[in-house]
Amino acid sequence: MAELLTVDDPDDPRLHDYTGLTDVELRRRREPEEGLFIAEGEKVIRRALNAGYGMRSMLLSAKWVDVMRDVIDEAPAPVYVVDPALAERVTGYHVHRGALASMRREPLPAAGDLLAAARRVAVMESVNDHTNIGAIFRSAAALGMDAVLLSPDCADPLYRRSVKVSMGAVFSVPYARLGDWPRDLRTVREAGFRLLALTPGEDAVPLDEAAPHRLERVALMLGAEGEGLSARALRAADTRVRIPMAHGVDSLNVGAAAAVAFYAVTSGRPQP
């Protein structure tokens, strides 16, 4: 059982994992360096634990102790009970979800290991918005993608905002980062995957004509909101696919486009 420790000094060094949570630049640097990430709220904390992540500590206000009693009882880590004003002073914001946990990062798997076990992979290029990364992971998990590969400049899926928007789905779908972009896409192809690049380009094949659900192994490449995939990434793909647009609309938002494409590559299709 975890120790339950009341803390009333905002400068207490035991709260260091939780300081300055609203300073995105600071946290982006600190969290990977220090080997931690922050899970926020009861549901996300439980999902992180269920996924096997180790807990460094937990920070909660008194009224959350009962709700989290079973988690506290099992946590092999100190649990700090603070009042909401102190939590706000330390973190920089009003923690309305009442509980935060500092969790241990695990080394990311190698892309090759993920590819060996997967048939449906999402590959993201330069998606550097934490909300978009989280939303795409939620859809990737829900719609049955087996793994995610990230270009070197994609945002961190374990950043607090990504984790929250994904509703913890970043813990469910294994992911790896490619080191050499777009050259490492060759290893994806060599693992037997067909590389489909999602683009609004008029010369691309409509997604349903491409019939990606019939392919044995598919890697679906997605770019960032606005720019889309780079020319280099498009050249590295086997096939460019597009979601046909109606009513003169030029694009879907990246989250909607990703969801549609994941559905198209994962769903069994009935006979027409």
Place this chain on the structure above:
Amino acid sequence: MAELLTVDDPDDPRLHDYTGLTDVELRRRREPEEGLFIAEGEKVIRRALNAGYGMRSMLLSAKWVDVMRDVIDEAPAPVYVVDPALAERVTGYHVHRGALASMRREPLPAAGDLLAAARRVAVMESVNDHTNIGAIFRSAAALGMDAVLLSPDCADPLYRRSVKVSMGAVFSVPYARLGDWPRDLRTVREAGFRLLALTPGEDAVPLDEAAPHRLERVALMLGAEGEGLSARALRAADTRVRIPMAHGVDSLNVGAAAAVAFYAVTSGRPQP
């Protein structure tokens, strides 16, 4: 050609259409009563005009006059040039898109008229979040839905935030409001539509098994984020359909779910 009028008094009554734009409650009441809506930013203003909406007036800062020159030349309405600080004082926020237009609302069509010309209709129940309404309209337009029907308590698609998030798609897809909910769903069925209710319920038919793309006329019913469709609405449907979930995820967000369902009902499917 429109008059170009410099205004430097924030209390000038000619700026009345633009006052208190950040007061959601006030604007929700005022705009329908006064028969106007606000289009924000160059792209959205152009799309509103292209869709045939009349302009009451436009408000912009001096540096936007050149960009909007052709719009100004054609606008049969006064154009107020103000400095950014005054625009902020009047509207309540920093108008970083530089241009606002007050547009005339048109009477909504009757549901029956829309149904007569449509084969693919989205029906929303209690979607009262402006961001979600906008996102769903954007996907509905992009993916080729022919019309949208709204329950009485859905948010206003012409509210500024909805318009912006939809990227103007609320101007492209015709929509109507049902007056008696869920009773008016009968008129949808009587117009030859099969009513499919999207739900996470385990007893629902997987979306691809339902093969909605083969149906002549489909009305796809969607509920709000969180609650989903009401029990009454589910009872009024012909078939409950679900998007199968993987990795233990319990749901997609409403925007992603809508996009997937719109794709499933609008796309031609290849032979498996």
